[in-house]
Every structure is written in C-alpha cells, then in structure tokens.
Amino acid sequence: MELHHEKNLIALSKLLNVLLLVGFVVMATVSIVLGLALNRTMNHQERTLVPPTISQAFTISGASVDAPYLQMMGEYFLFLKLNVTPANVSRQYGRLLDYVPPEKWAGIQPLLLTDATQIQKSNISSRFDPLPGQTHVSLESMQIKQKGQLIKTVGDRELPAEEVTYIVQMAYDNGLLELHGIMKEGQPND
Incomplete structure (x- = not known):
C-alpha cells in the first residue's frame, strides 16, 4: 500500500511540475506580449497639432x-x-x-x-x-x-x-x- 501511495505522490508531483512549467511558459509569453504592446503604444502614440502660427495640421x-x-x-x-x-x-x-x-x-x-x-x-x-x-x-x-x-x-x-x-x-x-x-x-x- 505504501508503494502505491508513493507512486501516487510521485505522479502528483510530476503533474504539479508540468502544471508549474506550463504556467511559467504562459506567464512568460504574456509578459513578453504585454511588453511589446507597451513598447508599441509608447512609440506610436500619435498627436495632431495645429499651432496658431502654422497653417496646416501635421502628425507626429x-x-x-x-x-x-x-x-x-x-x-x-x-x-x-x-x-x-x-x-x-x-x-x-x-x-x-x-x-x-x-x-x-x-x-x-x-x-x-x-x-x-x-x-x-x-x-x-x-x-x-x-x-x-x-x-x-x-x-x-x-x-x-x-x-x-x-x-x-x-x-x-x-x-x-x-x-x-x-x-x-x-x-x-x-x-x-x-x-x-x-x-x-x-x-x-x-
């Protein structure tokens, strides 16, 4: 019985390790995607200005x-x-x-x-x-x-x-x- 119990514990710890690895990979992927999205948002935020001394609109x-x-x-x-x-x-x-x-x-x-x-x-x-x-x-x-x-x-x-x-x-x-x-x-x- 104790051998069966140890096999269950080993199987459970392997499953837990797999779940932790999958969770880590998912979180790392999400972090990378969010970092790229933040970088894109920061660098591609457009502003349209029309100052009083300039006669046409432009975008930066x-x-x-x-x-x-x-x-x-x-x-x-x-x-x-x-x-x-x-x-x-x-x-x-x-x-x-x-x-x-x-x-x-x-x-x-x-x-x-x-x-x-x-x-x-x-x-x-x-x-x-x-x-x-x-x-x-x-x-x-x-x-x-x-x-x-x-x-x-x-x-x-x-x-x-x-x-x-x-x-x-x-x-x-x-x-x-x-x-x-x-x-x-x-x-x-x-």
Missing part, C-alpha cells in the same frame, strides 16, 4: 513625423537662420540652438556666434523668400531642400537677390526633433 508620434511637420519645421529653421537683422540675430540664433542636440552643439554654436558677430559688426540684414513649389522633403534622410531668394542689405545698401538652395538636416529621436545642420547647397555645414 514618439517614433516618426510626417512630411508636413518636417517641412514646416525646416522652413521655421530657415526663417530663424536667414531672416536676421543686427538687432534680432542673437535671439534668432538662440532659438535655433534650442533645437541642436548636445553632441552637435559644440560644432554649430561657434559658427552661429561668428556669423552673428559679423552681422552685428557689418550691419547686415537678410531675408529669405522661399520659392513656391521648390520644397523637397525626404522623410528617409530627415531633411528638406528649399530653394528661394536670399536678399541681403549692408547698412542702407541692398545687394542683388541671390537664388540659393538650402538643405536643413534634422533628426527625430524619442519624440524630439533635433536640428543637425543648415547647409547652403555646395557649401559645408553651418
């Missing part, structure tokens, strides 16, 4: 942006960089630097400081007028290419308008848009 998420948002922000960065006077250049460039990530800041800030000093010292004003239909957005490379007229004034003397193309390089990481550079086509990053 924790992981990506759409073309209208990239275009509007690129145009905004060009506005800050190219529509300057001796009186507002420090404020404009300061706003630009708010979007520059720490790892790029040391390379961009001295260039903007030199440019701002030259603008103030030489009494230079500039205005950039984008040409309609001349904006090209690349979501893959996170950049816009904008062609337009750059009009500069030195003191009271207006220089001839120059047709230029600028490339604005951006990055989007964890829901934060970063400015990596503004380049005049054919010239190094500034």
